[in-house]
Amino acid sequence: MLADLILHSSPALAVSIGVALVLTLAFARIQQNRKIKALGGRAKVLPTKSLGINNVLTTVKYAKADRNRELWDERIAEYGTHTMEMEVLTKRIIMSTDPENIKAVLATQFHDYGKGENFHESWFEFLGDSIFTTDGKQWQESRALIRTQFMKDRIADLHTFERHLQHMFSRLPMDGSPINISDWVFRFTLDTGTDFILGETVNSIANAKVEFSRAFADVQAHMNLVTRVGPFRHVLSKRKFHKDLKILNAFVEPFVERTLAMSVEDLKGKKENEYNFLHALAQYTRDPRMLRDQLVAVLIAARDTTAGTLAWCFYELSKKPQIVKKIRAEVLNKLGPDGIPTYSDLKEMKYVMNVINETLRLYPAVPFNIRVALKDTTLPRGNANNENEPVGMPAGTAFAYSPLVMQRRADIFGEDVLEFSPERWEGRAPKSWQYIPFNGGPRICVGQQFALTQMQYFLARMFQRYETVENAMGPDHRQFEKCEITITPGNDVKVFMKPAKYN
Numbered sequence: 001m002l003a004d005l006i007l008h009s010s011p012a013l014a015v016s017i018g019v020a021l022v023l024t025l026a027f028a029r030i031q032q033n034r035k036i037k038a039l040g041g042r043a044k045v046l047p048t049k050s051l052g053i054n055n056v057l058t059t060v061k062y063a064k065a066d067r068n069r070e071l072w073d074e075r076i077a078e079y080g081t082h083t084m085e086m087e088v089l090t091k092r093i094i095m096s097t098d099p100e101n102i103k104a105v106l107a108t109q110f111h112d113y114g115k116g117e118n119f120h121e122s123w124f125e126f127l128g129d130s131i132f133t134t135d136g137k138q139w140q141e142s143r144a145l146i147r148t149q150f151m152k153d154r155i156a157d158l159h160t161f162e163r164h165l166q167h168m169f170s171r172l173p174m175d176g177s178p179i180n181i182s183d184w185v186f187r188f189t190l191d192t193g194t195d196f197i198l199g200e201t202v203n204s205i206a207n208a209k210v211e212f213s214r215a216f217a218d219v220q221a222h223m224n225l226v227t228r229v230g231p232f233r234h235v236l237s238k239r240k241f242h243k244d245l246k247i248l249n250a251f252v253e254p255f256v257e258r259t260l261a262m263s264v265e266d267l268k269g270k271k272e273n274e275y276n277f278l279h280a281l282a283q284y285t286r287d288p289r290m291l292r293d294q295l296v297a298v299l300i301a302a303r304d305t306t307a308g309t310l311a312w313c314f315y316e317l318s319k320k321p322q323i324v325k326k327i328r329a330e331v332l333n334k335l336g337p338d339g340i341p342t343y344s345d346l347k348e349m350k351y352v353m354n355v356i357n358e359t360l361r362l363y364p365a366v367p368f369n370i371r372v373a374l375k376d377t378t379l380p381r382g383n384a385n386n387e388n389e390p391v392g393m394p395a396g397t398a399f400a401y402s403p404l405v406m407q408r409r410a411d412i413f414g415e416d417v418l419e420f421s422p423e424r425w426e427g428r429a430p431k432s433w434q435y436i437p438f439n440g441g442p443r444i445c446v447g448q449q450f451a452l453t454q455m456q457y458f459l460a461r462m463f464q465r466y467e468t469v470e471n472a473m474g475p476d477h478r479q480f481e482k483c484e485i486t487i488t489p490g491n492d493v494k495v496f497m498k499p500a501k502y503n
């Protein structure tokens with residue numbers, strides 16, 4: 001609009017408008033600097049050229065090479081601080097791997113920070129007003145609704161896991177041929193996820209080429225890009241995104257329609273074995289868009305996170321036969337060769353739990369995350385003049401943080417920080433705020449217990465059936481961290497697994 005006005009004005013008027021614009025921007029900048037100073041000051045500032053385009057280009061270059069973590073590490077080493085800032089098109093972004101700052105944003109100053117309107121707007125087409133995209137009262141209502149579905153008695157029902165695991169076992173080779181375990185864990189979590197949430201599975205274990213699965217992955221990849229390019233998102237093409245969204249909706253919406261055709265009384269009268277997450281939600285809201293949004297949000301949250309973690313776990317185990325032996329010893333001791341685990345059996349298998357904790361330390365499923373200041377506020381630490389002093393955060397300032405980078409800090413986890421060592425957790429609980437794979441504070445992952453139970457179940461049953469995990473990717477294989485919304489192995493994890501023999 002402004003460009004039109006300038007183009008269609010007389011030269012003198014155009015110059016005046018241009019000058020007014022520059023002055024307005026300069027004035028806004030002075031005001032912002034004053035505000036930042038009054039609130040606490042700046043963190044160390046990355047060099048900014050051409051309105052910060054240099055920083056965007058560097059971020060994109062590293063992201064394209066799947067080296068997001070390396071970029072953070074290099075900057076931390078270069079600037080000697082765990083909190084720094086940059087500017088992109090006048091927008092200020094703070095980056096931090098300081099547990100104190102993360103704790104403030106996620107917990108002690110929870111009401112000062114949130115996902116923000118920009119995030120809500122850019123994700124709206126995909127996830128509407130769901131738990132993922134909202135703040136304040138709207139978020140609180142979604143959270144209350146969804147949390148009830150993750151109470152212990154619902155999670156302790158392990159039949160769904162067993163059913164899909166047996167289906168997977170019926171297809172996994174038992175002749176020592178290589179197994180693409182990363183592919184299988186993604187199929188397993190998609191089938192259990194859709195079963196738990198919708199009451200019907202997409203059955204990707206039987207049919208790897210489910211279109212829904214591909215569209216679901218591609219929609220998320222598009223949304224990841226949207227989030228990363230920030231203000232440049234408007235130039236991205238949405239054609240493929242809309243096509244994929246249609247496929248996704250065509251799958252989910254019939255379930256919503258069928259469920260809404262039932263009365264609340266019918267839903268309440270459902271037997272336990274016919275009851276699913278959608279039935280439960282439909283007792284509280286009859287709004288089809290709201291139901292669809294919440295279902296898709298939970299499906300996203302549930303699927304790639306757990307699958308990625310299991311894939312990384314097998315990747316690490318393929319390098320550490322002694323850890324596989326210890327897992328098996330614990331599993332066989334507790335369950336024997338074919339005992340079906342109960343919820344409390346799983347909770348008592350401490351070593352298996354430590355293996356999962358350690359996987360989530362090196363590969364926290366959501367490796368990078370972002371919040372925005374919802375009002376003028378502060379961060380407790382990271383000031384450029386004195387690390388222990390606060391940083392000013394006027395409303396709208398973005399705060400990016402990385403559990404991935406933080407959980408590999410040698411000053412927190414010791415010199416062996418890059419070593420996969422479940423033993424490091426023995427006798428020590430994961431320290432809060434230094435270890436946050438599930439986030440923390442009021443917005444902590446609502447599916448944490450569900451996810452842990454599912455992964456423990458998977459490992460326990462697998463290691464009753466198989467006794468070794470060996471690398472089938474060759475000695476020169478290259479693995480890398482593919483960081484989109486979640487972190488997954490960039491190359492397939494292929495392993496040889498020797499079936500266990502019992503006399």
Ligand code: HEM
Binds near residue numbers: 301439
């Ligand atoms: C290894 C497995 C998992 C990990 C590491 C994980 C991690 C996380 C993290 C870091 C967040 C915070 C995202 C944010 O606010 O920016 C989150 C939120 C969430 N997770 Fe998980 N998650 C896992 C599995 C699951 C599962 C299985 C479910 C559901 C079945 C689930 C449901 C959710 C939901 C609904 C939220 C949104 C919570 C809110 O905003 O109040 N997650 N998860």
